[in-house]
Amino acid sequence: MVGRRKRYALADTAQQLVGGFLLAGPFVVTEEVWVLANNMTRWHALVTVAIVFGIGYGALYKADDDRDPDREAEVAGIPLRFLSLMLVAFGSVTILAIAFSAPSTFLVGADGILADPDPSTLVVAEATAKAISVGAIFSVVGAATADSVF
Numbered sequence: 344m345v346g347r348r349k350r351y352a353l354a355d356t357a358q359q360l361v362g363g364f365l366l367a368g369p370f371v372v373t374e375e376v377w378v379l380a381n382n383m384t385r386w387h388a389l390v391t392v393a394i395v396f397g398i399g400y401g402a403l404y405k406a407d408d409d410r411d412p413d414r415e416a417e418v419a420g421i422p423l424r425f426l427s428l429m430l431v432a433f434g435s436v437t438i439l440a441i442a443f444s445a446p447s448t449f450l451v452g453a454d455g456i457l458a459d460p461d462p463s464t465l466v467v468a469e470a471t472a473k474a475i476s477v478g479a480i481f482s483v484v485g486a487a488t489a490d491s492v493f
Contacts, residue, residue, distance in 0.1 A: 351416045351423045355490060359428055362489025363435040367482035371439040371474075374456075377449035380474035381456045391476040395483050399428045402487035424490070431486045436478035446471045 370376050383391070403425060404410050415422040440446060450457050450470050457466060 351427075355424060356427045356431065358489045358493045359431040359486040360435065363431040363482040363486035364439065365489075366485030367436045367439055367478050370478040370481050371436060371445055372443055374449055376477050377445065377470070377474050378456055380477050381450070381470045383473045383477075385469075388473045388476045391473075391480065395432055395476065395479045396429065398480065399432060399483045399487055400425060402484070402491065403428060407491055428483065428486055428490065432479045432483035433475060435482050435486070436475045440471060440475060440478070445474070 380388075403422075410424075415424055417423060418426055446467055449455065450467055451460070451462060453460055455462075457470065459466070
């Protein structure tokens, strides 16, 4: 198979979705994650995003000798499998956070983590993005594992 591109199928994304949602769920509904995220700076969030990308790439292409990113289908020079993995890692956490109403549950209101009981949309969005970056660490592990195992 040297020199041939590996076909990427919708089933690959489905496997990633199962693993990504499975591991992301418990972290989206944990108050400690939202407290941690609220106390993170933008720098911390960027480092966390870089960690997600590093784990994803390493799990797909460094931990599995059968995969070669140069032989896979690409979009703008980036392996489609890796793009799918990143979309699943961040997307699954985002979907779960919205579905469970986590930002308004943990951040807003009299019992909310944010100091202001009526914070701006931008403040809530930033804290939510930070929480998503934390949850994505666990989601990418699940998604990449499911992709590699199945």
